[in-house]
Amino acid sequence: MVTSVDTSIDINYTAAVDRRVSASEVYPVIEISKVKRHITLVRLPYANIYSVYGKLPKNREVRPPLGLLYVAGALEEAGHCVNIIDCETELYSPEYTLQLILDSKPDIVGFTATTPEIHGVESLAKQIKDCDSTIKIMVGGSHVSALPRETLADCPSLDYIVVGEGELSAVHIANDLPTEQIIRTQNQKSVDVFPMPARHLLNYDFYKYAWPGKGMVKMDVLESIRGCPFMCTFCSVRGVKPRLRDIQRVVDEIEHSYKTYGTQLFMFFDDTLTVNRFHVFELCDEIIRRGLNKKVVFYGNTRANTTNAEMLDKMIEAGFTELSMGVETGSAAMMKAIKKGTRIEQYEQVYKLMHERKIQTRASFIVGHAYETHETVLESIQFAKKIDLMRCAVNILTPYPDTHSYDQAVAGDGLHLKCKDWREFKRWGTAVIRTDDLSSEDLQWYQRRFLTEFYTQPKVLWYHFEQLITGNASHYFFRPVFFAIKNRLIDFLTRSKPPTWNNYLKRRATGEKQIHISSKLVDTKNKKNKTLTGTEEGVFKLNIK
Numbered sequence: 001m002v003t004s005v006d007t008s009i010d011i012n013y014t015a016a017v018d019r020r021v022s023a024s025e026v027y028p029v030i031e032i033s034k035v036k037r038h039i040t041l042v043r044l045p046y047a048n049i050y051s052v053y054g055k056l057p058k059n060r061e062v063r064p065p066l067g068l069l070y071v072a073g074a075l076e077e078a079g080h081c082v083n084i085i086d087c088e089t090e091l092y093s094p095e096y097t098l099q100l101i102l103d104s105k106p107d108i109v110g111f112t113a114t115t116p117e118i119h120g121v122e123s124l125a126k127q128i129k130d131c132d133s134t135i136k137i138m139v140g141g142s143h144v145s146a147l148p149r150e151t152l153a154d155c156p157s158l159d160y161i162v163v164g165e166g167e168l169s170a171v172h173i174a175n176d177l178p179t180e181q182i183i184r185t186q187n188q189k190s191v192d193v194f195p196m197p198a199r200h201l202l203n204y205d206f207y208k209y210a211w212p213g214k215g216m217v218k219m220d221v222l223e224s225i226r227g228c229p230f231m232c233t234f235c236s237v238r239g240v241k242p243r244l245r246d247i248q249r250v251v252d253e254i255e256h257s258y259k260t261y262g263t264q265l266f267m268f269f270d271d272t273l274t275v276n277r278f279h280v281f282e283l284c285d286e287i288i289r290r291g292l293n294k295k296v297v298f299y300g301n302t303r304a305n306t307t308n309a310e311m312l313d314k315m316i317e318a319g320f321t322e323l324s325m326g327v328e329t330g331s332a333a334m335m336k337a338i339k340k341g342t343r344i345e346q347y348e349q350v351y352k353l354m355h356e357r358k359i360q361t362r363a364s365f366i367v368g369h370a371y372e373t374h375e376t377v378l379e380s381i382q383f384a385k386k387i388d389l390m391r392c393a394v395n396i397l398t399p400y401p402d403t404h405s406y407d408q409a410v411a412g413d414g415l416h417l418k419c420k421d422w423r424e425f426k427r428w429g430t431a432v433i434r435t436d437d438l439s440s441e442d443l444q445w446y447q448r449r450f451l452t453e454f455y456t457q458p459k460v461l462w463y464h465f466e467q468l469i470t471g472n473a474s475h476y477f478f479r480p481v482f483f484a485i486k487n488r489l490i491d492f493l494t495r496s497k498p499p500t501w502n503n504y505l506k507r508r509a510t511g512e513k514q515i516h517i518s519s520k521l522v523d524t525k526n527k528k529n530k531t532l533t534g535t536e537e538g539v540f541k542l543n544i545k
């Protein structure tokens with residue numbers, strides 16, 4: 001079914017990708033070790049940060065740590081003995097985690113860390129060294145990849161920092177215990193040169209996800225593409241040529257997980273699953289050919305400029321029942337300023353297409369982009385309510401290291417960094433920045449208000465009610481609704497307003513006003529890309545009634 005709306009979607013975008021690698025080229029990249037070492041890989045708990053919704057229920061969403069599974073697979077292939085401690089499953093305390101690590105008698109401990117997690121990693125690393133100084137400690141993941149030297153300087157207990165792709169670097173560390181501390185291996189041409197993620201090291205009973213209409217179901221995660229070519233200013237992944245995986249191997253993983261662990265839902269961690277349309281069609285066709293579309297369901301992240309009706313129909317046939325997009329803003333001027341590469345009308349159109357096809361819709365928004373104002377946030381709230389959207393997340397802009405937003409926040413370019421405590425870099429409940437117009441407290445207020453307005457819309461309440469009566473009994477699924485109803489009541493009783501609301505009222509009183517959204521900084525990652533280089537000057541007019 002192709003609707004008239006569809007023709008206006010800019011689907012011609014198909015990212016240039018690196019070639020795929022044939023099966024004969026697989027594995028020789030992993031060097032077999034002469035010494036067999038015991039390696040314990042650890043993911044610290046982080047879900048506590050979402051407790052703004054209320055106390056965390058016992059039966060909540062936990063997703064397998066895919067990065068560690070890849071690293072573990074490579075280490076096992078090299079001949080090492082590996083175990084994974086995933087503290088997220090039952091939110092282990094630091095004391096219990098330390099005990100588990102020491103009990104596993106490791107030669108090497110490997111942590112994964114995003115920015116808000118690094119403090120916990122450093123503190124545990126110190127305690128491990130205090131107990132046994134012979135244990136080597138390595139850390140990989142987004143935070144240390146962006147700031148390897150700073151991390152080493154902050155924490156002398158760390159022996160190795162792995163920058164970027166970790167499979168070969170981890171093997172190099174385990175095989176050779178090199179003298180250099182910052183280990184970086186060039187990205188391989190294909191992700192398929194690595195062994196499959198070592199799923200057998202996890203207890204899959206812990207990994208569940210609230211699925212519309214079904215409640216908590218067993219789930220697994222995988223990637224079919226690594227890298228994202230887009231240049232969103234707030235993202236640390238931006239500008240990396242996507243590498244497509246071999247479809248046979250991707251679908252082998254799905255089949256294996258379904259047969260071995262009884263997985264019912266698969267979540268693609270690809271930044272943009274639809275970045276290459278041929279890849280999506282091939283993936284869907286193979287899932288259908290093996291009959292997996294009758295057995296399991298899929299979730300993926302897409303973008304408005306890479307998705308159209310034909311593609312959605314194919315994805316539905318293959319079993320995709322929920323799709324999410326990072327909309328980020330409902331202001332056209334903001335959308336341009338954050339270099340999302342999409343137009344807001346495209347989101348409206350794609351959500352309409354999804355809704356017509358009964359796909360579960362999700363989105364994420366950000367409040368606090370550089371130069372964000374009361375007006376642009378209000379535009380975002382209105383936009384989120386206008387489109388065919390049933391679930392949404394709202395994050396406060398957090399300038400992670402190695403993003404253009406970080407440079408802007410440090411330079412005061414429409415954003416101002418208020419705190420450099422990495423523990424606070426969590427996008428929820430706290431704001432580490434302010435904009436020229438909005439204080440940190442405003443941003444926290446708007447995050448809460450956005451969710452409140454969104455989740456108390458009659459259509460969204462009705463959708464959740466339908467979910468309830470069709471068997472989705474997961475408390476987790478309904479938390480945003482409970483949160484919103486409670487806050488609606490509080491806001492009504494307290495007549496709550498954003499702290500700097502009076503400034504906005506004063507501006508309104510003066511009538512029409514021009515606001516400049518002008519980034520003075522050049523995104524250093526863009527230097528080679530002529531079309532994106534230079535100062536981007538965007539001016540838009542506000543018609544405040």
Ligand code: B12
Pocket residue numbers: 041046049063064065066067068070071109110111112113114115116117138139140141142143146162164165166167169170223227234235236237269270271400401425426427428
């Ligand atoms: C899926 C995802 C999530 C999921 C699930 C994560 C999970 N199960 O692990 C959810 C939604 C829960 C999530 C939550 C958050 N996420 Co997230 N997430 C991602 C996403 C899209 C993919 C991650 C992934 O699995 N990639 C595939 C694997 C194979 O890659 P990888 O994890 O990077 O691992 C490789 C290397 O980094 C390295 N490596 C990693 N760990 C280790 C450890 C060792 C010992 C070694 C040797 C190597 C190594 O080797 C791996 C294999 O090559 C990334 C974006 C991206 N493309 O990376 C963002 C990303 C990692 N998330 C990000 C953030 C900020 C968060 C949150 C803090 C946001 C929030 N407040 O909600 C939380 C906190 C998560 C946490 N654990 O701290 C940022 C991190 C930026 C930063 N500097 O911290 C990213 C990069 C997004 C972005 N655009 O900027 N996230």
Ligand code: SF4
Pocket residue numbers: 228229230231232235236237238239271272303326
């Ligand atoms: S936010 Fe998403 S689309 Fe934008 S650069 Fe990052 S991964 Fe790519």
